Amino acid sequence: MNAQNTSSGCGGGSCQCAGQSPEAVASVNGIALHEPGLTPDAQELKERAHTELLRQHAVKAGLLPRFGGLVAPELDEHARQVIEEMIEAEVQTPTPTPEECQRYYEAHLNQFVVGQALHVRHILFAVTPGVNVHALSLRAEKALLELSRKEVAVGHFAQLAAELSNCPTGATGGDLGWVAPDECAPELANELFFQSDTRWGMGVHPRLVHTRFGLHIIEVLGRRKGRQLTFEEAQDRVVTRLQMQARTRALRQYMSLLVGQAQIEGLVLEGADSPLVQ
Template sequence: MDTTTIPLACVNGVALHQADELLDAETLRQRACTELLRQAAERAGLLAESADTGDAIEALLERELNVPEPGDEALRRHYEAHLGSHAQGEKLQLRHVLFAVTPGVDVQALRRHAEGVLLELRCAEPGSEAFARAAEAWSNCPSREAGGELGWLTREDCAPEFAREIFAADTAQAIGVLPRLVHSRFGLHVVEVRAREAGTVPAFDEVRGAVALALKQQAWVNALRQYLQVLAGEAELEGVSLQAAETPLVQ
């Protein structure tokens, strides 16, 4: 009988998982961030006022995070730097090879494989059948049956994180296989842009509200990251590192 147990990860002595529960690093960081905030809300007396932990954490963040309203100059700078993200009606004709990230998959091995396929397809002769063959052989998307074809897509047709990468300013004129893997909630994509239809960029005043929301969200995330770093510095952490988290992962 195997009696091996997994060492517990804790925040100030509070376990983040069961003794027989094996978590990936991202999920463990997510739980640690949530527990740091829960404990801070408890110290602030907010849990006594709310039976719901999520409500207590929201009340804590409302009180602790200072997110100023962006000024007009900052809004205009952001608008000018991200003109492509405001384009309306832009369309791309795409095909892709999807390497799905599923439970239990070795992500590093999957990435190495995806990068190898990306390099192979970037070196393939234009007009060859290499991309279609790769999609049929490797893609975890139903489009594999059509050689990876996704057809014409707008931003609204895509998952937000996928749209941000394929419509990004540094790929705005690209035709062909994009030079890097595209990340989405579904996994890693090798993407080929087959054609483009340019959209129109609205005037600043038409999108001022959207620009302000984007800047405020960015400022909120930065403030939350800094607050979590303070809480982590004051806490006793066991079996979990928050240094590798690119953004706060809070449920």
């Protein structure tokens, strides 16, 4: 059961702490996830919670010794290995059928092309801690509008790249050279190569591309189409991708079950954020 700690005092009528909101220490089944006074960020707190859930599950299974402390312990290499072996034994990943593989291949043909590459240049507006994302987006949209006009001057892209880009390539006009799908960020690869509804033409892309690094203005300068793999040639890749997807779903279901069986206070858990189950 997930429970949010809403205590606002000790409950005494004359207590001076009534009405105050001291920061609660998040816990899993009564075991604190950090020492009082520490404030882990939200992502770290979730990772600690999932790791502690797995540790306690391993204890219940008799795989790890019981722990007598009140604050979740750091796992040593042996404990991590035990938990990884426990997950491997308990989480079953189904093997995709030939029919499932065929359907996936036909629905994702553009993911099974070899030799394709694009010559691109970009302007990066980096999203860094403390940056005003709204203002950054407006700045990027303004630059994109300038570069999308029919009468834009030759060399204006390189000029803006030198002035605005947070990528070192700004010094050379933003030129990234020839890139293949596996040579760029997954979000960029998806936008450049794997869109099924529309394929990129030459020139400046009409919308900003969002990646983990920030916002990009992209211009395509050249294209190598590559060769479409047959199903037989791509079958091993298809099986691997479907197994990875099935594994991810199974791990999330596994962790969701552990979350549902636990008494969790001070945070809300939904999925599997622990590195031990990635």
